[in-house]
Structures are given as structure tokens and as C-alpha cells.
Amino acid sequence: MSFEGFMIVSAVLFCIGLYGSLARRNVLAVLMSIELMFNAVNITLVAMAKYLAPAALQDDISSVLTGQVFAIFIITVAAAEIALGLGIVFAMYRTHESVDLTEATQLRN
Amino acid sequence: MVTEAAIWAIFLLPLGSFAFAALVVRPFFNRYSLISGIVTIAALGTALGFSIWTLRSVVLGHNLDFEPFEWLEVGGATIEMGLLVDPLTAVMLVVVSGVSLLVQVYSLGYMKGDASFSRYYAYMSLFTAAMLGLVLASNIIQLYVFWELVGVSSYLLIGFWHERPAAAAAAKKAFIITRIGDVGFIIAILYLFTQADAFAAAGLNAFHIPDIWEAAQPEAAAGAILGGAVLTWLALGIFAGAAGKSGQFPLHTWLPDAMEGPTPVSALIHAATMVAAGVFLVARFFPVFEQSADAMTVVALVGAFTAIFAASMGLVMNDIKRVMAYSTISQLGYMMAALGLGLYAAAIFHLVTHAAFKALLFLGAGSVNHATGTFDMRYMGGLWRHLPVTYVLVVVAGLSLVGIIPLAGFWSKDEILLGAWNGNGPVDTWVSRVTFSALLAGVIVTAFYTIRMIILTFHGEFRGGIDRELEEKAQSAPAGASSPEGNGGHGGVHLAESPWVMVLPMVVLGVGALLLGYLANPQWNEEIGIPKHWITGFLGDGLGAALGAVGHAETLDFSRWMATVSTVAALSGIGLAVLVYLRRRDQRADPLERLKPLHTLLSQKYYLDTLYEDVMVRKGFFKYFAGTVDWIDRNLVDGVVDLIGWFFRNIGTAIGKLQTGQVQAYATGIAFGVLAIILALLLA
Numbered sequence: 001m002s003f004e005g006f007m008i009v010s011a012v013l014f015c016i017g018l019y020g021s022l023a024r025r026n027v028l029a030v031l032m033s034i035e036l037m038f039n040a041v042n043i044t045l046v047a048m049a050k051y052l053a054p055a056a057l058q059d060d061i062s063s064v065l066t067g068q069v070f071a072i073f074i075i076t077v078a079a080a081e082i083a084l085g086l087g088i089v090f091a092m093y094r095t096h097e098s099v100d101l102t103e104a105t106q107l108r109n
Numbered sequence: 110m111v112t113e114a115a116i117w118a119i120f121l122l123p124l125g126s127f128a129f130a131a132l133v134v135r136p137f138f139n140r141y142s143l144i145s146g147i148v149t150i151a152a153l154g155t156a157l158g159f160s161i162w163t164l165r166s167v168v169l170g171h172n173l174d175f176e177p178f179e180w181l182e183v184g185g186a187t188i189e190m191g192l193l194v195d196p197l198t199a200v201m202l203v204v205v206s207g208v209s210l211l212v213q214v215y216s217l218g219y220m221k222g223d224a225s226f227s228r229y230y231a232y233m234s235l236f237t238a239a240m241l242g243l244v245l246a247s248n249i250i251q252l253y254v255f256w257e258l259v260g261v262s263s264y265l266l267i268g269f270w271h272e273r274p275a276a277a278a279a280a281k282k283a284f285i286i287t288r289i290g291d292v293g294f295i296i297a298i299l300y301l302f303t304q305a306d307a308f309a310a311a312g313l314n315a316f317h318i319p320d321i322w323e324a325a326q327p328e329a330a331a332g333a334i335l336g337g338a339v340l341t342w343l344a345l346g347i348f349a350g351a352a353g354k355s356g357q358f359p360l361h362t363w364l365p366d367a368m369e370g371p372t373p374v375s376a377l378i379h380a381a382t383m384v385a386a387g388v389f390l391v392a393r394f395f396p397v398f399e400q401s402a403d404a405m406t407v408v409a410l411v412g413a414f415t416a417i418f419a420a421s422m423g424l425v426m427n428d429i430k431r432v433m434a435y436s437t438i439s440q441l442g443y444m445m446a447a448l449g450l451g452l453y454a455a456a457i458f459h460l461v462t463h464a465a466f467k468a469l470l471f472l473g474a475g476s477v478n479h480a481t482g483t484f485d486m487r488y489m490g491g492l493w494r495h496l497p498v499t500y501v502l503v504v505v506a507g508l509s510l511v512g513i514i515p516l517a518g519f520w521s522k523d524e525i526l527l528g529a530w531n532g533n534g535p536v537d538t539w540v541s542r543v544t545f546s547a548l549l550a551g552v553i554v555t556a557f558y559t560i561r562m563i564i565l566t567f568h569g570e571f572r573g574g575i576d577r578e579l580e581e582k583a584q585s586a587p588a589g590a591s592s593p594e595g596n597g598g599h600g601g602v603h604l605a606e607s608p609w610v611m612v613l614p615m616v617v618l619g620v621g622a623l624l625l626g627y628l629a630n631p632q633w634n635e636e637i638g639i640p641k642h643w644i645t646g647f648l649g650d651g652l653g654a655a656l657g658a659v660g661h662a663e664t665l666d667f668s669r670w671m672a673t674v675s676t677v678a679a680l681s682g683i684g685l686a687v688l689v690y691l692r693r694r695d696q697r698a699d700p701l702e703r704l705k706p707l708h709t710l711l712s713q714k715y716y717l718d719t720l721y722e723d724v725m726v727r728k729g730f731f732k733y734f735a736g737t738v739d740w741i742d743r744n745l746v747d748g749v750v751d752l753i754g755w756f757f758r759n760i761g762t763a764i765g766k767l768q769t770g771q772v773q774a775y776a777t778g779i780a781f782g783v784l785a786i787i788l789a790l791l792l793a
Contacts, residue, residue, distance in 0.1 A: 021773075101772060105769060105771060106770065
């Protein structure tokens with residue numbers, strides 16, 4: 001599979017995630033869409049690490065792994081973020097009896 | 110020969126006594142405020158001595174051209190300060206310091222016990238110093254500085270009893286109205302600034318007064334730098350300033366109101382300082398005026414009109430000082446008319462004699478006030494029994510004012526009338542004729558109001574003084590509505606002659622009013638070492654010498670015919686007044702009141718105060734001009750400001766609407782924003 005292929009998949013995935021996070025009204029769906037965007041970025045990072053980094057940095061083996069390390073970090077952060085996000089969703093459900101994002105407008109004005 | 114230092118001292122001594130009274134006595138030794146009076150009198154006495162020395166030196170023809178010192182250099186124009194000592198200066202110095210000295214001595218008695226004794230003497234010193242500086246100035250800018258100082262000190266003195274609203278208003282009025290005239294004067298000075306280069310090219314200084322004279326002469330070697338219509342406007346600008354200070358129509362309204370000041374101040378203002386400054390200014394620039402027949406015509410006609418116009422208002426005034434104030438305006442009209450007709454020496458001669466008898470009249474009014482506590486002649490009467498010395502002196506001064514031979518006023522007024530009749534001046538014959546008629550009619554009116562004033566004050570039965578006035582005021586007005594107009598600080602009636610410090614200066618002035626006219630200008634032959642036609646010849650020669658030409662030296666010989674005419678006029682006025690007033694049945698009513706519409710017109714001062722204050726100031730200025738400005742401020746200026754405020758307030762509301770609280774809307778914005786940045790970077 002070519003580098004361009006990874007990029008296209010990643011871009012498509014990111015756009016789907018972006019669309020979902022902007023357009024869906026359900027908080028859970030929005031969280032899931034955000035996860036999609038994380039993963040699109042992860043794909044990009046790993047693909048770049050595989051295809052581009054060795055050409056740029058032939059000698060230093062550690063820098064080859066930069067992309068992968070980043071991906072792992074992102075997965076970790078995403079896990080933490082989703083735990084926090086779900087917590088907020090719970091809190092929101094308790095106060096609003098709903099998980100509709102359009103109703104959460106307390107920060108208006 | 111008089112030294113330069115002595116001449117400077119004439120001006121610096123009163124200035125020093127001002128500084129001493131204002132900076133030392135008043136703050137530290139106010140309990141011993143008599144010191145300031147004594148210091149002022151000592152300073153003025155010395156100044157009078159130096160003035161007489163200067164006069165003697167000028168008479169003996171000493172060279173008194175002093176080198177002026179440089180004061181400022183602005184652009185290419187050098188402004189100097191110096192002394193200009195000519196016969197006019199010398200005569201004025203003696204008059205100003207002499208009258209001022211006598212008034213200061215008189216004030217020792219009149220102002221005794223006033224809480225602000227030191228302040229009074231400080232102002233009086235400043236006033237005299239400013240006038241002496243004005244007389245001595247050799248530079249028009251220097252002259253203007255003192256001109257304004259005279260204005261300021263008169264403001265301070267008219268408003269001396271500033272706790273009285275009328276006095277504060279009168280002071281303001283005097284200051285503002287003279288300032289209207291000063292606009293013309295400052296424009297004339299500014300024009301000289303624009304001509305500084307032309308003057309410099311001819312080796313002259315645009316501000317040095319003799320150089321201005323020279324520049325106005327068409328046949329001068331330097332060529333006429335000032336000429337034609339410009340010269341006329343320059344002269345009229347200077348005349349506007351003079352008219353403001355000298356109370357010429359239409360800027361005369363401040364002078365009667367200036368009576369709110371202490372009476373000795375009125376005497377000083379009316380005799381020697383403030384109002385004389387205007388006549389002096391025209392006389393000082395006489396060589397300039399003389400070159401413009403139009404300007405001279407204006408001066409003559411304004412003077413003649415003022416002479417008769419002011420005198421007519423003097424006929425009906427009830428306040429003794431106001432009668433005298435209108436009389437002063439009228440007499441200043443004579444002087445201005447004389448100057449306009451080219452009778453330079455006669456005008457100054459009249460200024461001198463007028464200084465003596467008018468100062469005396471005012472001091473007499475002060476003396477009467479001292480006894481009765483009021484200035485309202487309706488509450489006087491019969492005072493000759495109680496104030497015999499004052500009575501005699503006021504009669505002498507009054508007859509001198511009327512122009513009865515051989516009193517001082519006769520000789521100078523006769524000189525003016527004769528010159529006007531001869532009509533040899535630069536103006537057209539009809540101007541001389543009109544002026545002469547007005548002045549002669551003025552003699553009759555003058556005689557009438559003077560005698561009316563004397564009869565109302567000194568004859569008949571006593572009508573109660575201040576006590577009666579207050580009583581009637583209290584009856585007619587609601588209780589406590591208004592305070593009496595009467596002069597503060599002299600409450601109560603005590604019918605007795607004033608103390609000697611007040612009488613003595615009056616006696617000295619009385620001798621002046623009696624003898625000055627003939628002795629200063631003997632008509633037929635030399636008298637006690639004074640040559641024939643001394644003062645007019647002296648002044649005329651001085652003017653001629655300054656221009657390097659003769660032509661003003663001719664003096665008018667006494668004309669028996671003119672003396673008869675003016676005496677008949679004066680006697681007819683006197684006779685009429687005696688007829689109307691002396692044997693009147695009802696002592697409390699003024700017979701003139703029967704001429705109802707005319708009396709009302711005159712006692713309302715031709716409604717000029719109404720015109721100025723109500724129509725011009727309240728309606729014209731406040732309502733229309735200030736109203737328009739206010740509308741512009743409210744609607745245009747504030748409108749723009751309000752519009753800007755409205756814009757930002759409402760744009761805030763509009764932008765605020767974007768903030769919905771919808772997280773996704775924000776995120777959309779961010780997403781498209783990032784997209785736009787990326788696109789911009791890619792396309793760049």
C-alpha cells in the first residue's frame with residue numbers, strides 16, 4: 001500500500017470525524033467522532049514515520065520511532081480524554097436529562 | 110536738566126509703593142494699614158516733584174532724547190522700552206501725579222476705618238503707576254501694556270467693594286466695554302507688525318512712536334509708509350481704543366456705572382487717569398490722525414455728539430455722582446471734538462483744567478456723602494449751611510465746568526469753541542460748523558445740569574439723607590428685599606464739615622479750578638513770569654518740533670465776541686436752572702418730571718443700556734449666537750460622539766449574538782477558520 005493511500009484514508013477518516021463532531025447532536029456520537037479524528041491523525045503519524053522519516057534521518061534509529069511514539073501518546077491521551085468526556089456526559093445527563101449538545105448552552109453570551 | 114533716572118522714578122515710585130502696600134503691609138502689618146497710605150502719599154509727592162522738574166526741563170528746552178533699551182525681538186521686529194518726554198508728556202505727568210497725590214491725601218479721611226485700607230492704597234498706587242507709565246511710554250507696545258494695566262486697576266478699584274453685586278457688575282462692565290474698544294487698538298498694533306519690514310527698510314522702528322508719526326507724513330524723507338485708506342483705518346483703530354477708555358459714544362455706558370467704586374477713585378478715574386488716557390492716546394498719535402481728514406471727521410463728530418448726548422442724560426440723574434459722570438463724558442466729548450478739529454493744544458489744555466475742577470467736584474460729592482451717607486440728591490438739600498467750605502468749592506468747580514469767566518474751565522472751553530468756529534483744521538467746514546453748534550448747545554445743557562445739581566444738593570431744606578432713603582426704600586420694597594444703594598462704610602447722617610485731610614486737597618484743587626485757566630494760558634500779556642498763551646504754545650510747539658515742522662504753534666487770540674456768546678449760553682442755562690429749581694414749590698419732586706416722555710427717555714439713558722444688555726447681549730448674544738453655538742454643540746458635536754458610542758454599543762450587541770453557547774457552532778467556526786488559514790498558506 002502506498003504512502004498516498006495512507007494519507008487518503010487518514011484524510012477521509014478525519015473529514016468523517018470532523019463532520020460527525022460538528023453535525024451530530026448526540027454527545028456520545030460527537031465523542032466517537034472525535035476519536036475518529038484522533039485515529040486519522042495516528043494513521044498519518046505512523047505512515048509518515050514509516051515512509052518519510054528514514055529518508056530524512058538515516059543514521060539516528062531513535063528518530064525513526066518518533067511517529068509511533070506519538071501515536072501511542074495520543075492513544076493514551078485519548079483514553080484519558082474519553083474517560084473525562086464520558087464523566088461530563090454523565091453529569092450533563094443528570095442535570096439536563098438529555099445528551100443533546102444543542103441544549104448545553106450555559107456559556108452563552 | 111532732569112536725569113533719566115528721575116523720570117523713571119516718576120513711574121517706579123508709585124509702583125514701589127504698590128508693591129510695598131500689597132506685599133509687605135497688607136500681609137504682615139495690616140493692623141497698621143495707615144503706613145500704606147503714608148508711603149503712597151510720600152511716593153506720589155516725590156513723583157510730583159520729579160514731574161515738575163521734568164516739566165521745567167522740557168520748558169527750558171533741554172535735550173531729553175533718551176536711548177530706549179531693547180526689550181524683545183520678535184521675528185525681524187525689535188520692541189523697545191523707553192521714555193518719550195515731550196511737552197504733552199510733561200504736562201500729563203504733572204496733572205496725573207498732582208491730582209493723584211491730592212486724591213490720596215483726601216482718601217486718608219474718606220477711607221478711614223475701611224477694612225481694606227491697604228488694598229485700597231495698593232490699587233490706587235498701581236493705577237497711578239500704570240497711568241504714569243502710559244504717559245511716559247515711547248513704544249506703542251509698551252504703551253499698550255500700561256493701557257491694559259490702567260484697565261485692570263480701574264477694574265479692581267470700581268469693584269473695590271466687591272461684596273456688593275452692583276459694584277462687581279460695574280467693574281465687569283467697565284472692563285468688558287473698554288475691551289471692545291481695545292480690539293480696534295490691538296488691530297492697529299498688529300497692522301504695524303505687518304509693516305515692520307517696510308519701517309526697517311526706511312531705518313525706522315515700527316513700534317517707536319515718533320517713527321510712527323514720521324511714517325505717516327506724506328512729505329517725509331522716509332516716504333509715507335502709512336498712507337491712504339490704511340492710515341485712516343489705523344487711526345480709527347486707535348480711536349476705537351481711545352473711545353472705549355474715554356467713554357465716547359457708543360462705548361460710554363460703563364462710565365456712569367463706574368460710580369460704584371469709592372468716590373476718590375471716581376475722582377481719579379474722571380480727572381487724571383482712566384478717561385484721560387483715551388484723550389491722551391489720540392493726542393499722542395495726533396500726527397497720524399492729522400494726515401487723515403476722514404479719521405479726524407469721525408473723531409470730531411463722535412466727540413461733538415458725545416458732548417451733547419451725555420450732557421442731556423446728566424439733566425435728569427438723581428445720583429450726584431452720575432450727574433458728574435455724564436458731565437465727564439460730555440467734557441471728554443469736548444476734548445475729542447477739539448482733537449478732531451485739529452485743536453491739539455486746546456484739547457490738552459481743557460484736559461488739564463477739567464482734571465482740576467472735575468476732581469474737585471467728585472471730592473465734593475465725597476464730602477457730601479460723608480455728611481449725609483447717600484449720593485441721592487433727592488435726599489439732600491440745604492447742605493450749604495452745614496458744609497460751607499465744600500459748598501463754596503463745589504460752586505467754584507461747578508461754575509468752572511459751566512465756563513464762567515474767569516474760572517479755569519472758561520478759558521479752555523473758550524479756546525475750543527473759538528477754534529471750532531474758526532475751523533482751520535483738516536476737516537471740512539460743515540464738520541466744524543456742526544461740532545461748534547453741538548458744543549455751544551452743550552454749554553447751555555452743562556450749565557443747566559450743574560446748577561440743578563448744586564441747587565438740589567445745597568439749597569432748599571434738608572430732605573433726610575441716608576436715614577430717610579432707607580426708610581422709604583423699606584416702605585416701598587418688601588422687607589429685606591434689597592440693600593440700599595448708598596455708599597457702604599459711611600452709614601448715618603452727621604451734618605458737619607469733613608475733616609481737614611479731606612478739605613485741604615479740595616482747597617488746593619479749588620485754587621486750581623479758580624486760577625489754572627488764566628495763569629496757564631494768559632490771554633493778553635505775561636503774568637507772573639508766564640508768557641502769553643503759554644500752555645497752548647508750549648504744547649503746539651512740542652508737536653511741531655517732533656515733526657521737524659512748525660504749523661501747530663499758532664495760538665488763538667482771545668475773542669471778545671466768542672467769550673460773549675459762550676457766556677450768554679452759560680448764563681441762559683444757569684438762569685433756566687435757577688428759575689426751575691430754586692423757587693420750586695414741592696421740594697421733593699423734580700420739575701423736569703413733568704416733561705414725561707422726554708424725562709423717561711433721558712432717565713432711561715436713551716435705552717442704550719437696555720439695548721446693549723437686553724437686546725445685544727441677552728437676545729443677540731445669549732439667545733441667538735450662544736443659542737446657535739449651543740445647538741451645534743448639542744446636535745453636531747455631541748451627535749458625532751453619540752453616533753460613535755451608539756455604533757460600538759450596537760456592534761457589540763450584534764457580535765454578541767454570534768456567541769450562542771453552542772459548542773458545535775464554535776467548533777465549526779474554528780474548523781473553517783483553520784481551513785481558511787491553510788488555504789491562504791497554500792495559495793500564497
